[in-house]
Amino acid sequence: MAKVLFINPIIRQDDKPRHVPYGMALLVAIAEKKGHKVQVLDANAWRPDDNVLRDVLGADEWDVIATGGFITSYGYIKKIVQYARRISPKSVIVCGGGFLTAIPYDIMELLPEIDIGVVGEGFVTFPEILGKVDKGDRDWSSVLGIIWRDKKGKSHLNPERPLLEDLDSLPYPAWEAFPLNIYLKNSSLLLSEEAMLAKRRLDIAASYGCPYGCRFCFHLGLSGELETVDTPARREVIFTRKRKIRWHSPEYVVNLVKYARQRFKVDFISFLDENFVGLNRYTHGRWLPEFCDLWVKEGLQPDCTREGVPHDAKYCHGVHWGTSAHAALIDAELLKRMREIGCSYLDYGLESFSNEILKSIAKGATSEQNERAIKLTMEAGIRPIPNQIVGFPDESFDSIRKDVMAWERLGIQSYPFFATPYPGSEWYYKYKDKILAQYDGNLEAFILDLGDATKMTAVISKNFNAVELLGLRELMVNRDLKRINEYEQIWQKSRGFKSG
Numbered sequence: 001m002a003k004v005l006f007i008n009p010i011i012r013q014d015d016k017p018r019h020v021p022y023g024m025a026l027l028v029a030i031a032e033k034k035g036h037k038v039q040v041l042d043a044n045a046w047r048p049d050d051n052v053l054r055d056v057l058g059a060d061e062w063d064v065i066a067t068g069g070f071i072t073s074y075g076y077i078k079k080i081v082q083y084a085r086r087i088s089p090k091s092v093i094v095c096g097g098g099f100l101t102a103i104p105y106d107i108m109e110l111l112p113e114i115d116i117g118v119v120g121e122g123f124v125t126f127p128e129i130l131g132k133v134d135k136g137d138r139d140w141s142s143v144l145g146i147i148w149r150d151k152k153g154k155s156h157l158n159p160e161r162p163l164l165e166d167l168d169s170l171p172y173p174a175w176e177a178f179p180l181n182i183y184l185k186n187s188s189l190l191l192s193e194e195a196m197l198a199k200r201r202l203d204i205a206a207s208y209g210c211p212y213g214c215r216f217c218f219h220l221g222l223s224g225e226l227e228t229v230d231t232p233a234r235r236e237v238i239f240t241r242k243r244k245i246r247w248h249s250p251e252y253v254v255n256l257v258k259y260a261r262q263r264f265k266v267d268f269i270s271f272l273d274e275n276f277v278g279l280n281r282y283t284h285g286r287w288l289p290e291f292c293d294l295w296v297k298e299g300l301q302p303d304c305t306r307e308g309v310p311h312d313a314k315y316c317h318g319v320h321w322g323t324s325a326h327a328a329l330i331d332a333e334l335l336k337r338m339r340e341i342g343c344s345y346l347d348y349g350l351e352s353f354s355n356e357i358l359k360s361i362a363k364g365a366t367s368e369q370n371e372r373a374i375k376l377t378m379e380a381g382i383r384p385i386p387n388q389i390v391g392f393p394d395e396s397f398d399s400i401r402k403d404v405m406a407w408e409r410l411g412i413q414s415y416p417f418f419a420t421p422y423p424g425s426e427w428y429y430k431y432k433d434k435i436l437a438q439y440d441g442n443l444e445a446f447i448l449d450l451g452d453a454t455k456m457t458a459v460i461s462k463n464f465n466a467v468e469l470l471g472l473r474e475l476m477v478n479r480d481l482k483r484i485n486e487y488e489q490i491w492q493k494s495r496g497f498k499s500g
Contacts, residue, residue, distance in 0.1 A: 002064055004039070004062065005091075006040045008021045008043055008045070009043055010044050010047065017042075017044045018183065018186045018187075019203050020202065027123070029174040033171055034131070043076065045178065057088055058088065065084045065092070068100065069097045069098070071098055072451060078110075081095065081113040094118065094126070097118075101219075102428075116140060118145060120163075144162075145160055167246055183202075187268065194320040194344040195344055199267055201270060204260075205272045207247035207273045209224065209245040210243075210274035212362070213426075214361055214364075216421070218424035219424045219425070224244025226240075239426075250287060254298055254300070257269055257319060261300065261319055275325070275326050288337070300319045301318050302342045305340055320342045325346040325348055325373070330376060332380065336380050344382065346383070348373060348387060349363075351387070352367075352399060354403070361392060367402070371409070374386060386412055388403060389418070390403075390472065390473050397484065397488040400476060404484070413477070417452075417454060418456055418469065427460055434460065
């Protein structure tokens, strides 16, 4: 069977390693189930120097070296594949994840060391690749869902891979293949009291995809939106507005949490779903009630929420959890039930409290719904995480003021991210010329500059430049409407017209 080396790249160099790579842990479990010999170098956890990375790459005759992730990891992925090709020239280098799926030809051109790129979901594609490697078959033309390089170095994109229908057929993630002692040491998250006090936290995905089509959101090919089309020049990846949301059964999810509780003694679970509360919409109100009932039945409900007393990490048994939500999909009864079984935070992508902005980004919610969601969530005893963005194409002084005034009314604080046109988002394609102009036409320079949206990168705002957005965000956070209004007068005078 094939010898496979997985390398998890560094995610955020300036932050501690907090999240076991869930997708990679699933692929490890799938490969092991097929009988392949798997090793993992978790660079994100260990933060090895280059000597260690090179030593691992040369430690065996690897048939396959596999890596990938978000585009924010591009710089480290580039280092991995360059070393891999030099040290292990006979290995098949396979990359996957959002960094490649969004712009497969560009990545294959920028990283000529890659043999195969998995475009979209890899649950079926990757084991098929391993099966062909095991047989000595290097004809990749029939494998769906990949871009591959021929002997002359030319890249070929195959048709897309249909998404896996039965998610419950997946094995449990191979958490034990990763250095859990490091990740569990960094379990605490500044999202709620219970999350802050967590000692043994793991992450789980209950569903894949989101029904909404926010124009700033980048796509990973997991929601049924990815298609390949033939053009006169070549086959291309396109992202449509089609959506195919998939989810595990409540039984699978609860049993997986129960397994994590029994084997790894977890006390907190973060659900990674793009829109966890949306599961109720997709199933006509059935999924979450069944999930809650099973959570209690299997003994996962924390003592404090069952008894209605303050949380005390020393004496509270059970599993607390947190996840994502959409402002248009929650109600008081649902929130009350979620709190009763241990939900401690809900991560809302509110983006803005301006209806004009919300409409322009196709958020599927209104400012009124955003405010209602925050109020209901706090009333239920759940901590709302009000994520917002500043620097949208149509951002204006009026939309900025509306954000600040909403914070005042609600008694909340937000530190907005910057609107970042990640490859794979609608805005990347719409503003690509403007983006590249800010990097002297160098796509790789833009990719290397990408962070987690807390850093200023390419500006796509029609009204503000980078310096203005940095300053306005600080004034927003300080609730300094006086200086925001004063700067608007300066701004109008310098441009000779009023803001949008």
